[in-house]
Amino acid sequence: MDLSTLTIAEARRALDAKEYSALDLTDAYLDAIKKKDGDIHAYLEVWEDSARAEAKKADEMIARAESQPLTGIPLAVKDNILIEGRIASSASKMLENYRASYDATVISKLKAQGAVFLGRTNMDEFALGGSTENSAFGPSKNPHDTSRVPGGTSGGSAAAVAAGMALGALGSDTGGSIRQPSAFCGVVGLKPTYGAVSRFGLMAAASSLDQIGAIGKTVADAQMIFEAIRGYDQNDSTSINPQRSDLGNHKGRTLGTLGVPRAFLKEGIEPDMLAQFEETLEQLKSAGYSIVDIELPSLEYALAVYYIINPAEVSTNLARYDGIRYGLSMPADTIGDVYAKSRSAGFGAETRRRILVGTFVLSSGYADAYYRKARAVRQLIREDFARVFADIDAVVLPTSPIPPWKFGDKADPIAMYAADIFTVPVNLAGVPAMSVPSGTIERDGKKLPVGFQIIGGWGNEEGLFKVAEDVEKFDTARRGRP
Amino acid sequence: MTNKVDISALAKLARLEVSDAELAKLEKEIPDILAFVETIQKADAGKEASAPELRNVMRADENPIESGKYTERLLDAAPARAGNRIAVKQVISRKKK
Numbered sequence: 001m002d003l004s005t006l007t008i009a010e011a012r013r014a015l016d017a018k019e020y021s022a023l024d025l026t027d028a029y030l031d032a033i034k035k036k037d038g039d040i041h042a043y044l045e046v047w048e049d050s051a052r053a054e055a056k057k058a059d060e061m062i063a064r065a066e067s068q069p070l071t072g073i074p075l076a077v078k079d080n081i082l083i084e085g086r087i088a089s090s091a092s093k094m095l096e097n098y099r100a101s102y103d104a105t106v107i108s109k110l111k112a113q114g115a116v117f118l119g120r121t122n123m124d125e126f127a128l129g130g131s132t133e134n135s136a137f138g139p140s141k142n143p144h145d146t147s148r149v150p151g152g153t154s155g156g157s158a159a160a161v162a163a164g165m166a167l168g169a170l171g172s173d174t175g176g177s178i179r180q181p182s183a184f185c186g187v188v189g190l191k192p193t194y195g196a197v198s199r200f201g202l203m204a205a206a207s208s209l210d211q212i213g214a215i216g217k218t219v220a221d222a223q224m225i226f227e228a229i230r231g232y233d234q235n236d237s238t239s240i241n242p243q244r245s246d247l248g249n250h251k252g253r254t255l256g257t258l259g260v261p262r263a264f265l266k267e268g269i270e271p272d273m274l275a276q277f278e279e280t281l282e283q284l285k286s287a288g289y290s291i292v293d294i295e296l297p298s299l300e301y302a303l304a305v306y307y308i309i310n311p312a313e314v315s316t317n318l319a320r321y322d323g324i325r326y327g328l329s330m331p332a333d334t335i336g337d338v339y340a341k342s343r344s345a346g347f348g349a350e351t352r353r354r355i356l357v358g359t360f361v362l363s364s365g366y367a368d369a370y371y372r373k374a375r376a377v378r379q380l381i382r383e384d385f386a387r388v389f390a391d392i393d394a395v396v397l398p399t400s401p402i403p404p405w406k407f408g409d410k411a412d413p414i415a416m417y418a419a420d421i422f423t424v425p426v427n428l429a430g431v432p433a434m435s436v437p438s439g440t441i442e443r444d445g446k447k448l449p450v451g452f453q454i455i456g457g458w459g460n461e462e463g464l465f466k467v468a469e470d471v472e473k474f475d476t477a478r479r480g481r482p
Numbered sequence: 483m484t485n486k487v488d489i490s491a492l493a494k495l496a497r498l499e500v501s502d503a504e505l506a507k508l509e510k511e512i513p514d515i516l517a518f519v520e521t522i523q524k525a526d527a528g529k530e531a532s533a534p535e536l537r538n539v540m541r542a543d544e545n546p547i548e549s550g551k552y553t554e555r556l557l558d559a560a561p562a563r564a565g566n567r568i569a570v571k572q573v574i575s576r577k578k579k
Binding site for chain 1: 495499504523525541555568570572
């Protein structure tokens with residue numbers, strides 16, 4: 001088996017045909033991790049023993065002809081998703097030794113299918129960043145050019161899939177944290193509709209934005225993982241109850257008409273990234289899609305709204321890390337000093353910045369001007385999307401305005417925030433979106449992947465997969481890969 | 483409107499200790515971030531979304547988790563314990579004025 005091209009769909013076929021066992025497959029991935037991860041650092045921890053035990057159990061399921069889509073499929077799990085008894089650190093010193101006391105719902109679902117967990121992947125601390133440079137345990141590297149970032153925050157998950165060190169991976173996406181690293185690493189990343197996948201057992205960053213999603217080598221692979229983890233969960237109060245859903249009726253619409261927000265597209269995109277996007281649009285046109293210009297006027301405020309709401313919610317959610325119940329605890333004479341010393345020793349620089357900004361925008365003198373205003377403008381962004389989805393079936397945008405940058409190039413926090421421009425509107429609106437590889441650009445003689453982003457109406461993941469598969473076909477043809 | 487931000491006061495509210503070196507850095511960075519998000523003041527929006535986006539979700543108070551099922555696991559995660567309790571520094575002072 002060639003792990004650089006193997007897909008979940010092909011592994012499923014081969015496992016069920018008994019061409020190789022789940023244990024062979026897991027061993028191959030563990031070997032690949034041993035060989036490659038010294039250079040990439042996608043994993044914070046690899047679970048060799050339990051992965052092999054899970055693979056053996058999967059082989060028994062296959063032998064009993066009880067295999068499900070992900071039985072025996074080796075996956076990587078982002079370090080902010082809980083697996084009972086395993087360390088889950090959110091790449092923070094605060095939780096360096098924290099062991100989860102229960103399984104996240106997505107993990108229970110994957111365990112029931114007999115999936116194999118290879119290890120936990122690196123990320124920006126508490127899912128704050130866009131490059132894995134905010135990890136307390138050192139950054140991951142982009143497999144296409146190790147002098148560049150893999151993107152983030154789910155950078156370890158994307159790099160693991162891209163480097164053939166996992167067949168698929170779980171990530172979480174608060175403002176682009178699945179889509180942007182997927183684009184940077186040349187893999188497929190799906191951020192489902194807000195509420196489509198349970199977040200029970202996902203460490204909260206910004207609760208009105210966070211969503212667990214899937215990373216795979218192909219659209220079909222991302223879809224298989226999504227199908228396995230989706231569904232209502234009474235343990236997550238924001239999970240969509242199909243019986244009580246008041247989402248618009250976007251599900252199952254065929255995507256014949258794609259909208260391009262031209263005015264918004266001009267924002268700081270590098271010329272060859274834009275050219276690549278236009279080329280994909282032309283290909284979609286020749287494949288029979290109609291491409292129309294659309295207006296999403298409130299999107300110009302999306303970054304500002306995001307960088308108020310995100311820190312506000314982060315500062316609130318991270319208040320729980322206080323050195324009392326779990327995580328890092330620094331001894332001190334008073335309980336107030338225990339809080340302050342533990343939090344200062346446990347949180348990295350970006351996390352502290354977000355907490356301070358969040359504390360400011362929620363403070364009584366400024367909450368009206370910042371937090372409440374941002375919530376009102378967020379509503380306009382949602383309404384913009386609702387309006388365009390009445391006439392078109394999907395919005396298309398580049399995933400990122402820039403290619404993966406070199407380590408340290410975005411030391412200024414605002415430069416890092418600005419790179420999120422095309423992904424944050426999706427989380428503010430709660431709609432599903434995916435990033436699909438579409439061609440490459442060149443920097444310093446190295447070919448770097450470019451991501452094409454497709455944004456659908458609420459609940460219409462199925463529609464996204466159709467367009468995404470067409471984009472994938474162009475990309476495969478362009479690269480001359482089978 | 484945000485040219486003056488008292489970072490020390492914010493840090494105290496957020497229960498963070500900030501070194502002098504970090505304070506100097508933050509005194510530039512935080513106002514820069516606030517200036518970056520200042521553009522929303524131009525947006526023409528009502529005071530706040532009128533209807534909340536999410537409903538409150540309640541479930542019946544039934545089928546509780548078996549008592550004690552998670553006790554050991556949760557206590558194991560705590561930095562200090564005393565019997566079946568998490569031990570903390572004194573919270574309420576007995577001192578009289």
